[in-house]
Amino acid sequence: MKQEMAYDVAGNSYPVTDYKDDYDGEKFGFWIFLLTEMMMFGVLFLLFAINFYRHSELFGTSSGHLNVWLGGVNTVILLVSTYTMGLASLMMRQAKVRASAYFVGATVVMAIIFLSIKAFEWSVDIHHGIYPGSGILDAKDKGEILFFGLYFVMTGLHGLHVIVGIALMAWVLLLIRSGGIRPEHNIVMKNVTLYWDFVHLIWIILFPLFYMIGV
């Protein structure tokens, strides 16, 4: 039987004796997970598209009620945080472990700021009686009810992913400290970086759909 070969992070081949430390396999598995996530969000985007097609004017009006500046600041924060997380991964591969940890820490701080701004936005909406099931929202037109329903579900699900991302990055920091992640063994960090890129990708599409169509 032909010997199965795996590859380390530098691209050197070695014989597979078990399924530990299989860099390609672990990365591939994580990509599959991300694709299932893409399907989940994809269906929500499809739901948005259907209702936008049916109530485009009301979706535009409802979008105008959202704070585009807060959404915009969050867009820039998430964008820069993707950059810092990418640099963290790059620094680890270049054996600059301390710099890598700093960049992960900076990403965590930006993720927390993102969530805080989002929480503030939600609290303002809720204060004005705009939340799924509220009497004020239920009294509005169907298009507006659908817009805000989708807004809370989709940004809420995205926010949940941000919270998971913060937890994962905190775990990465612990692993760096304990030596569980090191330059020659960094697949966990690579996958968490992929996850954070994915969280950013979702926001790239969410932002214009919810905030910009009514500007």
Added chain:
Amino acid sequence: MKTAIGTVALYTKVLAGLLLLTLLTFLQPSWFHLTPGKTAGVQLLIAFMKVALVVVYYMHLRSEIGYLKGYVVMALVILMIFFLIVGIDVAHS
């Protein structure tokens, strides 16, 4: 296996591109006053450019092995089929 090693310079150039496209996202409605439907179309076009930059350079899909690229394309095609079938259904209902 191809190993994707980015550089700080490349990452920074991509960041600059993403920031530029984000600026375009903000400026588009003041440059062209369009209906919500057309605005969404233009905005999504810019968003997809940003998505492509992130996927290609930050997620290193460009330098990944062929079968991984194939899986990503397959997932996108399945999603597009969902959109197409439901879109036709909604348009005729």
